[in-house]
Amino acid sequence: MRPAILGLVMIVGAGCPAREAGAAGPAAPVTFERHVEPILTRAGCNSGPCHGKASGQNGFKLSLQGFDPAFDHVALTREAGGRRILRSTPEGSLLLRKATAELPHGGGRRLEPGGPFYETIRRWIAEGSPRTPPEAPKLARIGVEPGERALKPGESFDLRVIARYSDGSAEDVTRLATFASSEATAVAVEPGGRVRAGKLAGEATISARYEGLFANCDVAIPLAGEVPAAEYEAFPRSNFIDDLVLAKWKKLGLTPSALAGDATFLRRAHLDVIGRLPTPDEARAFLSDPSPDRRARLVDGLLERPEYADHWATKWMDLLRPNPYRVGIKAVFNLDGWIRDAFRKNLPYDEFVRRIVTAQGSSFEQGPGTIFRDRREPIEIAPVVSQLFLGIRLECAKCHHHPFESWGQEQFYEFAAFFTRVGRKGTGLSPPISGSEEIVFTAKSGEIRHPLTNAVLPPKPLFGEAKVPDDPEADPREALARWMTAPGNRYFARVMANRVWGDLMGVGIVDPVDDIRATNPPSNGPLLDALADDFRDHGYDLKHLIRTIMASTVYRLSSEPNARNVADLRNYSRHYRQRLRAETLLDAVADVTGVPDSFAASPPRSRATATWTNRIPSLFLDTFGRPDPNQDPPCERTSDTAVVQALHLMNAPGVHEKLTSDEGRVAALAKGKATPREVVEEAYLLAYGRRPDKEEADIAEGLFREPGKPRRAAVEDLFWALMNSPEFVFKD
Known part of the structure; x- marks a missing residue:
C-alpha cells in the first residue's frame, strides 16, 4: 500500500473524517474540536491526575475532559512561545515527542508512534493546527x-x-x-x-x-437455568409497580421471596410511615383481624397519625436545617416548625418546593427564609437547589466541566444567576451567636459573572426555557420555580419519587437518591418513570406516593432470600433490611422500656423525632448516625452499622437506666401478676410486634426458672436481650 493511502486509512480508523463507512471522496480537514480534542481525552491527557487538574502538570494545563476547547487550543499552540507545536516538522513537535515518550514524560507513553491517533495529530499540526470553523456541523x-x-x-x-x-x-x-x-x-x-x-x-x-x-x-x-413462566404468572400483582419489577425479574432470571407475614408487615409499616413501633394492643388487634383489606386500612390509618409529620419532616430537616449557632436559634426553630407544619397539612410537594425556592420575609416569621440566611451567595444556594429538587449535582461544574455529566461551568453560573437578586436587610451573621432577625426580599439588581470570561450571565435553566420577566420588581426565582415544577421537567418528580422509594424499599432505583445522571443510571428506568408520572398526575401528593408503593406486592415481600435472589441488591426481589434511624431507635427504646427521654431546649417527655436541632446533646443519637451538627446540609444519612453501636446498646448507662427504672415497664411487669408466659408475650409484642414462637417462649421462660434469680432480674434480662437483637435494631 502506498504511504499516502496508508496515512488516510489510519486517519479513517481513528474516526476523523466526517463520513460513515463506505463513503467515498477525500478525507475532511482535521480540526481541533472534532478530531484532536477527543484524542487528548481518550489518551487521558486532560484527566484529573494529569494535565486536567486545577494546577496542571509540569507547567502545562488543559481543561478537565476538554470542557474548554478554546483554552486548550491556546495552551497547545501559543503558550510557551508556541514551542509545543512545530509546523515545519510536525514529527518534532513537543506535543508528539512527549506523548510517545520519545522525550521523558511523567505520564508515560500515551500515543503509539505512527498509530492512528498519532497520525491525526501530526496531520493537524501540518495543516496549520486549525480550530473547527464556526460554520462546521455541531x-x-x-x-x-x-x-x-x-x-x-x-x-x-x-x-x-x-x-x-x-x-x-x-x-x-x-x-x-x-x-x-x-x-x-x-x-x-x-x-x-x-x-x-x-x-x-x-x-x-x-x-x-x-x-x-x-x-x-x-x-x-441472567441466572443460569429456566424459570417456568407459570411461576412468574402466579406472582400476585397489586399495581403497576409489580408489573414493572416483575419484567426486570424475568430478564435476569430472578424469583421473588415469599410474602412477609402479618407481624412483619405491621412493624415495617409502622416504622416506615410514623417512625415508631406498634403497641401490643395495636399488634393484637391487627394480628387477629381476618379482613382481607387489613393491610391497606392499616397504611391509611398510619398516614393520618400525627407522628407521620414528625417522622417525614425529620428526613427533610437533615437536608435543609442549618446550624443554629450560625443563623440563629429562633430562625432554625422557625424553619423546623414550618417543615413540620407542611407535612401535617400534606402540602403538595411542588408547592413545598416553590415556597422554599422563592422564600421571602422575616427569618422570625417565614421559615424557608432561613435557608437564604444560611446560603448567602448564589453559588452556594444553586447546587443545593439543583441537588435536592432535581437530583442534579452541580458542585463540580462550579470550577470546571462536570467529569461525569454534560453540565459545564457556564451552565452552573447561569443557573446560579436566578439567585443574584436575593436581598437581605438586617445585621447579617455573627457566629457563634447570630440571634438577629433578617428580612429576605427581591433586590432591584444583581448579577453574576463567569469566572474565566468575566461575562455577565443571565438566568437560564439547565435545559428547556424559563421566561424571566424584564422587570426590576419581578423575582427571577419565580421563573425558576415554575420551570422546576412544570410537568415537562422530569427530573423534579423523578428525584422525589426515587427518594421516597429508597426510604421505603431500602435502596433507591437511582443510588445515591439525589444523583440522577447518565453515568449513574436507574436499576429500573421504566419503574422510576412510572412512579414519577403517577406522583405528578396525583398533584404531587406525598401520601399518595407512599400509599402506592406500600400497596404493591413488591413492598410486602419477605427479606428472606431464596436460591435465585440471594445476590440481588438492586431489583427488589426481596425486601432489604435497614437499620433504624437514630431518632426512631431511641424512641423505640423509650417505648419498649416505658421511660421517656428528656432533651435540652425541648418540652419534657419529647420524642427524639420531635427535636428541632442536631445541637441538642445525645450520645445515643450521635452513636447511631444523626448528622454532624457542624456539617452543612444537605446531609444524607447512611445506614451503616458499627461495633460501637452494638456496645452502646449493651452497655450504655442511659439504656441501663431505662431498663432498671422503678418507673418503667420492666418494674411494672415484675411487680404485676402476669405469668412468665404472659410477660414474654408482652415483651415480644413490644419489641417485635409479634408473639414468640414455641422455642423462643420456652427459652425466655427459662429465665424465670433460674435458681435464686429474682423475677425483676429475669424481666430485665429478657428486655435487654430483645433490644440487643438484630430484629429490634433493623426494620425488616
Whole structure:
C-alpha cells in the first residue's frame, strides 16, 4: 500500500473524517474540536491526575475532559512561545515527542508512534493546527449500538459509538470514545469498547462518553437455568409497580421471596410511615383481624397519625436545617416548625418546593427564609437547589466541566444567576451567636459573572426555557420555580419519587437518591418513570406516593432470600433490611422500656423525632448516625452499622437506666401478676410486634426458672436481650 493511502486509512480508523463507512471522496480537514480534542481525552491527557487538574502538570494545563476547547487550543499552540507545536516538522513537535515518550514524560507513553491517533495529530499540526470553523456541523448527540444486550458468563461483544451532527451526518467514533462500567466486577469494558461478562450473574450499564455527551448500553447476565413462566404468572400483582419489577425479574432470571407475614408487615409499616413501633394492643388487634383489606386500612390509618409529620419532616430537616449557632436559634426553630407544619397539612410537594425556592420575609416569621440566611451567595444556594429538587449535582461544574455529566461551568453560573437578586436587610451573621432577625426580599439588581470570561450571565435553566420577566420588581426565582415544577421537567418528580422509594424499599432505583445522571443510571428506568408520572398526575401528593408503593406486592415481600435472589441488591426481589434511624431507635427504646427521654431546649417527655436541632446533646443519637451538627446540609444519612453501636446498646448507662427504672415497664411487669408466659408475650409484642414462637417462649421462660434469680432480674434480662437483637435494631 502506498504511504499516502496508508496515512488516510489510519486517519479513517481513528474516526476523523466526517463520513460513515463506505463513503467515498477525500478525507475532511482535521480540526481541533472534532478530531484532536477527543484524542487528548481518550489518551487521558486532560484527566484529573494529569494535565486536567486545577494546577496542571509540569507547567502545562488543559481543561478537565476538554470542557474548554478554546483554552486548550491556546495552551497547545501559543503558550510557551508556541514551542509545543512545530509546523515545519510536525514529527518534532513537543506535543508528539512527549506523548510517545520519545522525550521523558511523567505520564508515560500515551500515543503509539505512527498509530492512528498519532497520525491525526501530526496531520493537524501540518495543516496549520486549525480550530473547527464556526460554520462546521455541531455534535448533536451520540448513540451506542447495541443499546441493550444479554450475555452468558464469559461472553463478550464490541460496542459501536455513533456521533450525530447538526447537518445530519454521522460518524463512527468508537475509537475516540471513553467507556466505563457501573459494575465492573459483573461486566467489564475495555478501552476500545469491548464488553466482557464476568463469571457470575449480574447486570451493569456501560457508559460511552464522547466530547462531553453520554450514551448507555444495558448489559444483563441472567441466572443460569429456566424459570417456568407459570411461576412468574402466579406472582400476585397489586399495581403497576409489580408489573414493572416483575419484567426486570424475568430478564435476569430472578424469583421473588415469599410474602412477609402479618407481624412483619405491621412493624415495617409502622416504622416506615410514623417512625415508631406498634403497641401490643395495636399488634393484637391487627394480628387477629381476618379482613382481607387489613393491610391497606392499616397504611391509611398510619398516614393520618400525627407522628407521620414528625417522622417525614425529620428526613427533610437533615437536608435543609442549618446550624443554629450560625443563623440563629429562633430562625432554625422557625424553619423546623414550618417543615413540620407542611407535612401535617400534606402540602403538595411542588408547592413545598416553590415556597422554599422563592422564600421571602422575616427569618422570625417565614421559615424557608432561613435557608437564604444560611446560603448567602448564589453559588452556594444553586447546587443545593439543583441537588435536592432535581437530583442534579452541580458542585463540580462550579470550577470546571462536570467529569461525569454534560453540565459545564457556564451552565452552573447561569443557573446560579436566578439567585443574584436575593436581598437581605438586617445585621447579617455573627457566629457563634447570630440571634438577629433578617428580612429576605427581591433586590432591584444583581448579577453574576463567569469566572474565566468575566461575562455577565443571565438566568437560564439547565435545559428547556424559563421566561424571566424584564422587570426590576419581578423575582427571577419565580421563573425558576415554575420551570422546576412544570410537568415537562422530569427530573423534579423523578428525584422525589426515587427518594421516597429508597426510604421505603431500602435502596433507591437511582443510588445515591439525589444523583440522577447518565453515568449513574436507574436499576429500573421504566419503574422510576412510572412512579414519577403517577406522583405528578396525583398533584404531587406525598401520601399518595407512599400509599402506592406500600400497596404493591413488591413492598410486602419477605427479606428472606431464596436460591435465585440471594445476590440481588438492586431489583427488589426481596425486601432489604435497614437499620433504624437514630431518632426512631431511641424512641423505640423509650417505648419498649416505658421511660421517656428528656432533651435540652425541648418540652419534657419529647420524642427524639420531635427535636428541632442536631445541637441538642445525645450520645445515643450521635452513636447511631444523626448528622454532624457542624456539617452543612444537605446531609444524607447512611445506614451503616458499627461495633460501637452494638456496645452502646449493651452497655450504655442511659439504656441501663431505662431498663432498671422503678418507673418503667420492666418494674411494672415484675411487680404485676402476669405469668412468665404472659410477660414474654408482652415483651415480644413490644419489641417485635409479634408473639414468640414455641422455642423462643420456652427459652425466655427459662429465665424465670433460674435458681435464686429474682423475677425483676429475669424481666430485665429478657428486655435487654430483645433490644440487643438484630430484629429490634433493623426494620425488616
